């Protein structure tokens with residue numbers, strides 16, 4: 001059981017069929033009623049807090065089809081599925097997990113048949129292999145993961161609940177499951193238009209290798225240790241069911257938590273850290289609500305009940321510069337680590353790029369490829385009307401904005417001394433050429 005959390009007291013049955021909830025709220029404070037005795041929360045309440053977006057949606061029991069107008073008539077994410085049904089249904093019945101979108105995103109989901117857009121998990125058979133973390137064990141600053149068939153995880157979860165949220169296997173958390181990538185069905189869920197400018201997924205879809213779309217499911221007490229998200233991306237997270245407690249630290253606030261070696265903590269709820277630095281922003285995310293995590297915010301997340309969520313990491317023109325800044329910092333950190341071999345190793349810079357890719361998931365050359373793929377897809381909005389699979393929000397204004405942001409970052413990349421040491425001979429187009437095309441396109445757009 002994670003420190004700071006106890007077994008859930010919520011054992012209520014499914015709260016019925018469709019629950020239409022209120023419109024999205026932008027809150028600058030903590031929701032009332034959540035963990036009121038918590039001292040951190042009390043201190044947090046007195047502080048000025050940044051804006052956290054919690055958008056409420058709908059949800060439904062999987063055996064019932066969402067009425068057409070429920071998905072179509074609201075400018076909100078609509079989320080369906082229920083944990084109890086998941087636990088009871090799998091592997092014999094297929095639960096439905098759907099994230100439909102409102103009118104702004106009808107290009108993605110047909111309003112007349114939202115159940116098609118809310119494609120069911122029929123394509124996620126019980127023998128699908130899923131990543132499962134053991135919340136009771138620590139490996140560096142994370143939980144060790146194993147892989148197991150989905151069916152086995154569901155059996156484990158059922159037994160864990162029956163055992164009063166205890167099991168000889170400990171508290172297991174199915175997390176970072178690339179359901180969309182791994183499922184054979186094309187569309188597991190579709191996005192609200194607000195989240196459609198999503199370059200990481202656009203890039204990895206285009207090169208056909210990976211994605212940053214995840215499903216998390218775990219019992220009360222499962223949790224994610226303290227971290228900031230990959231590439232300092234944004235993330236959004238929708239609770240299909242259950243509740244999560246988020247402890248969020250604005251960028252820089254994590255500095256007070258470092259140990260004497262500069263390391264960040266694994267669990268910020270340990271008593272020794274409670275008095276250190278400013279208390280975190282605490283948010284309780286209810287079923288159907290969405291949490292938006294801005295770039296660079298460290299966070300720790302606890303499932304207060306049995307919870308299923310969909311989470312995406314997310315980069316676009318608004319936080320591209322943060323991603324580039326992060327990569328430069330990571331390269332510097334690598335270079336510091338291996339500084340002693342700098343003079344002895346002729347290809348030291350190349351090795352630094354290899355280590356950067358191994359540690360951070362991307363190096364400077366791949367970052368260029370990422371910029372190139374998105375840039376070319378934006379340039380073709382002006383030449384061919386846009387890529388066939390363009391997101392619904394992608395018109396000329398959006399394309400021009402994106403091109404401007406890419407050009408700024410690409411100019412910085414091209415001028416970077418470490419990028420100049422990368423062998424770019426085989427890149428096509430050459431980075432300088434691409435930058436010139438972007439600048440020309442910006443000039444043409446500005447003249448319109």
Ligand SMILES: O=C(O)CCC(=O)C(=O)O
Pocket residue numbers: 216223224229235236237244293299301302309311312
């Ligand atoms: O829900 C969780 O356990 C972790 C989610 C998270 O860290 C994220 O969405 O960025």
Ligand SMILES: [Fe+2]
Pocket residue numbers: 227228229235299
């Ligand atoms: Fe995260």
